[in-house]
Amino acid sequence: MLHVTDWFQLGVAMYLDFAITRNILAFGVGYLCLQNVLRFRRERALITRYRKFTAITPSNDSKAPHYLEQSARNPNGVKVDDGRKGLDLSKMSFLQASEIQRDLSHLEFPYTFGHSLELGFIQTLAFPYPAKILNDTRQISRPEAMPKRLADTSILMQNIYNFPPDHPRFQLAISRINYIHSRYTRIQNPDMLYTLAVFACNPWDYVDRDEWRQMNVLEVAGLGTFWKNIGECLKVDMTFIKNMAITHASVNESGRKDVAAYTSSDTEGWRDGYDFMLDLRAYMRWHETGFAEFSQDVDALVSTTFDVGTQYIPTAGLQRLVKDILVTEFQEKWQRAMGYVQREHAKTDAGTNSHYLDSRPPPNIWTSSIFRYFISIRRFYLRHLALPAFWSSERTSPDPDPKTGLYQQVDYVTFPYYVRPSLWNRYGPATWPSWLFGVPLPGDEGVKYRPEGYSLEEIGPERMEGKGKEWMEEDRRWCQEMMGASICPFATMMRQ
Template identity: 30%
Template sequence: MMEFVQRLWSTLPLDSGQGWRVWVSSAVVGYVLFCTAFRYSQKRAIEKRFNFGDRSSLAQMTLKDAHAIQTWLAEQQFPSVFSAAIFFALFKTYSIPSISGLLVTTRQFGRPGDIQATSKRAADTSVLLTNMMMRPPGSSLAKLAVARTNYFHNIYRRTGRISNDDMLYTLSLFTLQPMRWTAMYDWRPLSDMERCAIATCFKVWGEDLQISYEALPSHSRGWTDGLHWLEELDAWSQEYEERHVEASDTNAEVVNATRELVLCQIPKSLHRVVWGVVAILLGPRVQKAMRIPDPPLGLESAFNLMITIRKYILRYACPPRPYFLRRVYNADSPDPITNRYQSQRWLGRPWYVKTSLLDRWGLAAWMLWFNGTVSSMVFEDGKFIPEGYLIDDVGPVTHVGKGRDEMRDNVSALDLKSPLRCPFS
């Protein structure tokens, strides 16, 4: 072996002007091979750990296993695409007039020009979603998030102002959008095991949120596994879009309020480009239903080129994200002083965020000031509830302290469900 290495060493043109090129080329190739192998070896390690070797084994996937796989995807494998996909899934529902109309008539969203109200609802929605989706299944915070969401939904269910189909469509977008976006915009598509894990989680969450699946063909006889349920949900969701996505004044009002929130921390010179990217991501049908202008000429080609470059950089030049750098969606423990939980990220206004030097004087604060959406670089102390949130009180001010008896009953019912259950077995 040493003799072989010595012969190889002697063949390298170390004394010529070309020697550095050999070393640089070797280093680049070695680094690319390392990153690629490391990324796929992590994927194979996860597959080996859970050992779902074929389609028939997927029916035995428990909620606990599915949640562990989904958490790994959302925190370490595809955190940027997953979080953006969930945001756009919610945003896309505003192309359905029955959904946007409810938001406008109840005034729970905020009018255009009222970033404070719009950002508060976005923060409340984020708190409930991330606690339900990212907390361990069966944990008290996960169950509280489900119960609080049911409390708000039931207000409109009782009066017939929210339909099961609209709720099922919203659930379908939360389920399908991360898979679609990962395939289109990230370094690899999801495997069958990963898609089944997401489907298993959302199938259970849909049941916990009291959403009926009667509209799906196999509801009466059941589904063989998460992929079977996913196929039917996807087909139903696309058909529902074709029938119900259409332009309306309420769509435009909710979208305009969201536009102000999305763009308030982006330089004004980039507003047209960023909103053009939003139109591309939504697709022509939803874009027209939301009355969003067409993207600037050439933007879609430039966007697709950047996505392709990003894919290759992630796949060949970036090692996988280690656990200690994972995307954190919720604080692991409450603040020791307030005994409340603080949000880890904010958009527009720092709701439920512990005020720090970075929040007051960081890039996001500078952009808010520069764009004229706040009058001072310093956020008003206490205005945005920096002490954190209690899930029992998340929501509009008029609902603080309300619904706790109903939530308690709902949590008691959820206590009877085991995180080790297999929803398709």
């Protein structure tokens, strides 16, 4: 029989258990509510700021622009949803678009943006003609040359992504790309346009497929406005893709057809970045269908890329698993273009392309299923549990070294190009996996990884180092003058 003290102790224990449980439940519910509010705060704030910006633009009046009224109808007069939600996207400036794309790539979807561009780089290798040009230059097909080529490409893109169009580093990166391309006269405009489409549309596709939410129309228009201006700076002819969303309607990653850009069919050029993105993605799909194909040059580039990216994985089995996961992320058309074909189809394909006799089997169904299951878990975690990012980490230093005038990388993937060999960079916790698997560290192998840093005027293939500065300065001034007309005086509102 329980004594009074025993009853008292039991009551205290039950109360404490109840209080702890209640507090845990209250904390959990409060956290989930806070997470739900914060998770969409940046998206809502972007739309609110842009509506405010367009509402006070002097050229606006109380009546909506005529094309916003027409955009709800197709040429037959039937009402359809064009996705714009009444937003006047035509007033977006280059600076505003740059700010939108920077938020998307640094804060909203940093992993998917970066990873989609890495996969996009591999996509651009799966075309026989440009693959032959790249093989002839031996900048990618040689395992010892590819890491620096990837690092240089990444640096140029980081300076375009991280700085506004009126910043000298943005303009120097554009001019350096133009100079490098000017040395390769065999590069054709369709190949340049396709590469531009990959950088613009791949993040859109992969975010819509894999992330915790899809991009809204304003964000897509921001990407379109940004890359339309980049294309003009890179001297890419984009006029012939006008209305391709009408003539070659594409299917997006969710299996639905894109909304046709019918609202731009009666005007010259594109009304806004959203129209441009629809046409650009339609062109990208059309170009892939018509020209992506397996060849010996494609095989050499893709094989070298996969081998270099997995060379420090310790066992052959793990290397094969990582390669299978990478291949799984590509649709079947890309797997076939890269030589991954089911054996029962290899002999049939060999009738038109003898290289398929040496084809590799695609990843097994279990690898694909496990990978997609992991993506689903990640999507659920980010949407319902994880807090949004509050700040971004840059991979390149904002200011040059005061002694050398060179910039350093503060982060890297696998190969430590342009990273200062400080104590933290060589021995900090982030380097411990590198020590474990024998991955190069900053300062290893003397000057091979350029620990002193880089200059944007000299980035690129070794035979071009120190060349083209006068050419670049002239091109930079041209780019600066051209962009001057695109910089809207109200763009600072987007930064408030």
